[in-house]
Amino acid sequence: MSEILYELREVHKRYTGRTVLQVSTLDIYRGEVLAIVGPSGAGKSTLLRLLNFLEFPDYGDLIYRGKVIQPGTMPLALRREVTTVFQRPALLSATVWRNVVYGLRVRGIRNGARAVQAVLARLGLAALTHAQARALSGGEAQRVALARALVLQPTVLLLDEPTANLDPYNVGIIEQVVADLNQTQGVTVVLVTHNVFQARRLAQRVVFLLNGTIVEVASAGPFFESPRDPRTAAFVNGEMVY
Amino acid sequence: MDVVWAGLKEGLRLLFAGDPYLWEIVLLSAQVSGIALTISALLGIPFGAIIGLTHFPGRRFVQALVYTGMGFPPVVVGLAVYLLLSRNGILGPLNWAWIPQLFTVPAMVLAQVIIATPLVIGYTMAAVSEVDPNLRLQLRALGATPRQATWAVLREARLGVIVALVGGLGSIVSEVGAVTMVGGNIEHATRVLTTAIMLETRRGNMDLAIGLGMVLLALAFMVNLLMAQFQGRGK
Numbered sequence: 001m002s003e004i005l006y007e008l009r010e011v012h013k014r015y016t017g018r019t020v021l022q023v024s025t026l027d028i029y030r031g032e033v034l035a036i037v038g039p040s041g042a043g044k045s046t047l048l049r050l051l052n053f054l055e056f057p058d059y060g061d062l063i064y065r066g067k068v069i070q071p072g073t074m075p076l077a078l079r080r081e082v083t084t085v086f087q088r089p090a091l092l093s094a095t096v097w098r099n100v101v102y103g104l105r106v107r108g109i110r111n112g113a114r115a116v117q118a119v120l121a122r123l124g125l126a127a128l129t130h131a132q133a134r135a136l137s138g139g140e141a142q143r144v145a146l147a148r149a150l151v152l153q154p155t156v157l158l159l160d161e162p163t164a165n166l167d168p169y170n171v172g173i174i175e176q177v178v179a180d181l182n183q184t185q186g187v188t189v190v191l192v193t194h195n196v197f198q199a200r201r202l203a204q205r206v207v208f209l210l211n212g213t214i215v216e217v218a219s220a221g222p223f224f225e226s227p228r229d230p231r232t233a234a235f236v237n238g239e240m241v242y
Numbered sequence: 243m244d245v246v247w248a249g250l251k252e253g254l255r256l257l258f259a260g261d262p263y264l265w266e267i268v269l270l271s272a273q274v275s276g277i278a279l280t281i282s283a284l285l286g287i288p289f290g291a292i293i294g295l296t297h298f299p300g301r302r303f304v305q306a307l308v309y310t311g312m313g314f315p316p317v318v319v320g321l322a323v324y325l326l327l328s329r330n331g332i333l334g335p336l337n338w339a340w341i342p343q344l345f346t347v348p349a350m351v352l353a354q355v356i357i358a359t360p361l362v363i364g365y366t367m368a369a370v371s372e373v374d375p376n377l378r379l380q381l382r383a384l385g386a387t388p389r390q391a392t393w394a395v396l397r398e399a400r401l402g403v404i405v406a407l408v409g410g411l412g413s414i415v416s417e418v419g420a421v422t423m424v425g426g427n428i429e430h431a432t433r434v435l436t437t438a439i440m441l442e443t444r445r446g447n448m449d450l451a452i453g454l455g456m457v458l459l460a461l462a463f464m465v466n467l468l469m470a471q472f473q474g475r476g477k
Contacts, residue, residue: 049379052383054379054382054383076385076387079385080385083383083384083385084380084383086376086379086380086383088376090374090376090377090379090380091377092377092394092397092398093398102381102384102386102394103384103385103386106381106384106385106386106387106390107385145380148384149384152384152385158383
């Protein structure tokens, strides 16, 4: 078994007095693609924000590479190993280039031109390098959002519904790039998705989250072929789960 | 009507002939309002960004204070600064070197800072609140520090921040009540465009008053033009 990157132990997250996430235990391994599936409001995005250290547990331990993560004590370099592509690509009102180079600039990297060009080419965006972000289609904008994450060469890439509402062409490009990234560079990918087919195509392990708690964690094959929990089976079969 | 035309002609002549009295007033006005706006921007933009972007206990109370400050009547600000700095006031008797004295340029700057800062805070607050809240989260996820993310949001809200600065400048450059009270309209010392216009109109020097008025309008126009240029650059 490869190195454990994240360990979550009795992690609770509350908003305005309501518990939205309650994970008793979850390990995420270096180099895997882990899909987190579940209905809306299951706590998937909250979990992703914790994994990107954008928020912190109210109690319980979030451990990253053996270090217990606490607000205020998180080394910037460690935080910068992880990045997220959100469902809605919030882009700067600037050119595609400036958007993609942003993460490098905040790290003080000034000679990232080649890396930016390479990642734009990889995502089929080279012709749009100097286009304004506001002029892009939804699919192009999401590819820019992925490009600006990839250029950072993250240890962990978190994807929050990255292909929701995109056409099959853009879905194909994004899935291909994510799979390549994992296979050729060993990047750990945590993918939040509603789409069980996408989870099946990309993930090696799958977590089913319901009402803030983990119902089932399993390798992709058994998860989809023979789920242990009837609620998982219902979700995989496309039945509504509450 | 003849008075207006004659005034306009004479005003233009004075302007382009480099009349020393007129230009002294123009330069002092630019100096006072320029310094005051710079201080207001340095205080108001960060405060506005913090109030607009963060959630903290008492935020609504602070917002209400800012909105109240935006509506301060300048003459009341002048009165407050006067009471603060006068010999019988709160700070006046202390005689500390950094406390401005009444009827000096620093006192006028202080009054203008008090007038402009709430406007800069309020407009900045509104401007950053308009930016997609997901953007800040996304920038943080890309590794930006809170300060870097806030700076990027301010850049996104630049149009609103420019409006904040223009609004702040407009409120002080054309203001007469506070600067008269704390500046005293002293020739060669604290006489600025607005107080000079008032004085010259009372004296019946309509040409000079109109000339000064034209400069005031031209100044306001140039500042707005400059701001529009800055705004266009980022696009």
